[in-house]
Amino acid sequence: MDRKTPLYDVHEKLGGKIVPFGGYLLPVQYGTGVITEHMAVRTKAGLFDVSHMGELMFEGPDAVSNIQHLCTTDISSMTDGQVRYGMMCNEKGGIVDDLVICRMKADKYMLVVNAGNHEKDADWVTGHLTGDVKYKDISESVAQIALQGPRAETILRKLCGEESIPLRYYHFVEFGEINTEPRRINALISRTGYTGERGFELYCDPKDAVDLWNALLMEGEADGLIPCGLGARDTLRLEASMPLYGHEMNDDISPVEAGLPCRLDGKDFLGKQAIIDRGSPDIRRVGLKITGRGIAREQCPVLDRDGRKIGWVSSGTFCPFLGYAAAMAYIPSDGYEPGTEVAVDVRGRLIEAVIVDLPFYNMNR
């Protein structure tokens, strides 16, 4: 039985087309459509309901040691209000999930995990906890809204004082205050996102989600802010070459194969030795620019010029801002440099593509 986020009724009223995703019912798009929503985020601003994400709290004397053990990232040098990206790996060196780690205090952290892996991650974590740590899954008591785009900060500044807005990328203000009439809403305001644009993610009490959403939408209307659904979320992240669990990552693929940050010469973590033992990776993640007509989608085989299968597509779509179809794929580590022409088998048709460097899109353009 799929669940509703606190903003479900709002989405319906706004004309959202509701679909099941990660155990929740969320809008894939609104009347505006995926392309318009995508372009809004690239040129003005977009608002996303991301309440389906999971939030896991770690507190106490052994919070750090547990997170150090579970995650690839070294958190020992983090400061209060900082965010780091990382992964949890399994004993084979594959990826359990990717996540961000928010440090509130030296002994208090919030891990934000993918909705689709929520239960799996919670089970994984509880199965590996040691020592004096207070672990709590607070997902049910956290709603999350993402405000993304070049105008995101302008919009937020209309509703918040300076002290509520994190100065630097990958930092957050834990007790931010948003001035909505007639009351103030508290939210953790993080300068992070999954669109490849500047912007913020706001974590608040579910009771405040509707008022926060409406306040942002109203305040941002003059700047071109529109609500955006999961469809645009996917085209945006893919255009920015950001990986998605279940596509670029899974229980078998290692961080090294995925080309994701993972130090093997630093602190220990679960799965580190297995990754080292895998040795030099046989496969690597690359970008494909589709030069033929059509869209290469996940699981499509990638073929070399002689028609031999050399890999597979992990994600693919049409990238509205760039104006071409793009895909991420796994191919052999050696050979096949950027510029190599390949073909993708799309439902029996061979469509030409060329290997390109990632990212496809960079916000500093």
Add this chain to the structure above:
Amino acid sequence: MNIPEELKYSKTHEWVKMLDETTCEIGITDFAQSELGDLVFINLPKVGDKVKAGDIFCDVESVKAVSDVISPVSGTVFAVNETLIDAPQKLNEDPFGAWIARMEGISSTDELMDAAEYKTFCAAEEA
């Protein structure tokens, strides 16, 4: 939901406009384009293709997925709308103006729905 009175409709959301007794124009309906979302590619049928009613005769691709377009009648394709190749979004913007193919020697259209029947059909699909 726009449903022009003078057209005929299939259960798979294609429309048929009779040009004369044995030739017609075919496209996808407003309901179809709304369901499909923003269209970014179309693979048109080829002039000369002989098609039976119920056959897949071309496909359209949105950001989300590829969808087959089913021929609502049997006949031979004698013209395709090449302007759609570079501007597939016309199918979204003007579904009843953006014809996909013209066919000749067509079979009867008795099996197809009229506007009122199609309206009821769509309402049932939405429910």
